[in-house]
Amino acid sequence: MSQTSIDPRSLRAPPKRPIKLSWADERIRGIFWQVVVVGIVVSIVWWLWSNTVHNLEVRRIATGFGFLNREAGLPIAESIIDYNPTNTYLRALIVGLLNTLKVAVVGIILATIFGTLIGIARLSKNWVLRTLSATYVEVIRDLPLLLQLLFWYAILQGLPGPRQAMHPAEGVFLSNRGLKLPWIEWEGAHSLALLAFVVGLVVTFLYRRQAVAKQITDGVPRHTWPVALVALVAVPLAAWAALGAPFTPDIPALRGFNFQGGLTLSPEYFALLAGLVMYTAGFVAEIVRAGIQAVPNGQREAAQALGLRPGAVLRLVVLPQALRVIVPPMTSQYLNITKNSSLAVAIGYQDIVSIANTTLNQTGQAIEGIAIIMLVYLTISLSISGFMNWYNARIALVER
């Protein structure tokens, strides 16, 4: 039997017939209707496009992306890269994009951690913890996000002014201008050390994977921590020391109106981040709770019966199964954080929407501006869902 195996599908396939150019032929009809549908879609898009171009011409409104190279002249409060108002609109938009990523990436990480903790707390045996987290979820999910953002922003504005700033530790100031922290003068050596740290993360991860694979074959457990210590601490430190170990503290101090120097966490960024994290964590908590509860109790009991410790039960038995339920809805929450960050415009955080809006208002080129915003969100969202789909496929139940 095995020598003469036949693909079972070929038995079920209908016998091949020659294509007749006739309305009676199902395939010809199929092709015809596909052409019609594609034709309708193309003509609608073409109509919208030509209508727009025609109307813009009639109203003498400028078109094209030439404005991107013009001087922006718009002030931006916080930026990861160097920016001043003499730079172009293109650079201003990149600053906006980075600001959006800054809040989205940090927001996703914090919302995941915070939401997971609350989700686990909802299943706690402790009555107070369980009730508190249930109340949190119900309250936070029921209030509109915009309202929460304005609430956080109003609270932060209620902090004392810079002259009466709270001063809990040396170089730390909390006022309505934001949180000021001591920092260092950033130099090339620090960038190199950071790069070495990132490389170290990858090395550690790869080593751990190999160590686990070897343990499966020979049963000898191998420690990861010595490699991690070298890759994550020793090498970055050596890189920093090799370039002269620069260390100049940059301590904020009140000069004139504001604090100068140091690291700033602005009220706008903090309000947006806090609002997004608190709001999304409510949803994440429910997803995590559902995921954990989806794992049958028998699995846990069986693992305990094998003598696994509670931590190992959670890590090796419950979580891998729970993740399969958790990951798909989690993707939606990550996309929501990214898109909801556009509410930043209400509280004065200059994200891509804020800057693109200003740009389209100053240049009058609304269509191009909106197209840029859509392109940015589409790219970020597709990247997130692409990554999450990959991760989901990786942890999916292996089935035959």
Added chain:
Amino acid sequence: MRAFGQTVRRALGAMALLGAAALPGLAQAQQAPANTLDAIRARGALICGVNTGLAGFAQPDSQGVWRGFDIDYCRSIAAAIFGDASKVRYVPTTAQSRFTALQSGEVDVLFRNTTWTLSRDTSLGLDFPAVNFYDGQGFMVKRTAGVSSASQLNGATICVQPGTTTEQNLTDWARANRIQFTPVVIERLEEVVAAYVAGRCDAYTTDASGLAATRSAQPTPADHVILPEVISKEPLGPAVRQGDARFADIVRWSHFAMLVAEELNITAATADQALASDQRPEALRLLGKTGDLGKMLGLDNAWALHVIKAVGNYGEVFARHLAPIGLQRARSPNAMYTQGGLQYAPPFR
């Protein structure tokens, strides 16, 4: 199921045919009216784009009736066209939505504290028929800050609204004067003022008229100081769509009618009396007793009479709405040219 599928396919086919036939017709359907005056007459009302709420310029009162300097200008256009100043619909627009509203034909004219600039005049497809208020950008600070001049603002945090000339003027001024500042950019007027009042910013910058309006709306206006420096020219005026010269003329000359009425000392209260007894030739032409000035604009000859009776002359409108929020007219560019100001109307002949 098969019958249903066929019906759907037939319907789709019919739609495709219809779509193909309708394409040329549809291409014209979404345009803003080319002849604004005819569109207004056919609709029976002027649609006026105004501010979302700025004391003195455009703000609903406790009964929900819009009042202000810009509102009176909207009413004056309605009076010129219909002889009835109440035939106006107001559409509140934000700084960011105003031009799109005008371009798309959602509103006929903008009276919304809009600065006339070269780029707006050309690349936005707009026309600015007149300047009805000469403004300039200034700064407001809290009295407790102890600041008396804008040059002392180095290092300050400054609140500003986005999408306006204000933002660009601020950066120009800071560059020219080597001043470092941190912006706080918030879109809604209420929110940006709240941020300034709460102390998030050391200063708030916008047009001097806007500062005066905001200051007058505070519980204790004396706690806030408007600094003496004016860092820009802000000629504010109506905006209309480019390519409709006739409607632009009506907007332009309605403003001039209010200026000439002030020159001739004709007010809302004395207009009827002037019509009966005034013998000055320009007054007679303005009020439509002689000549055909109204017809030349495509309006009734009594158009200017209707404007004056509805809202009064320029001085009256200014005194009614802008003087109460603390804006001085004497020795400002908004005084008549005979008083050393810039308000000047070409002759009515």
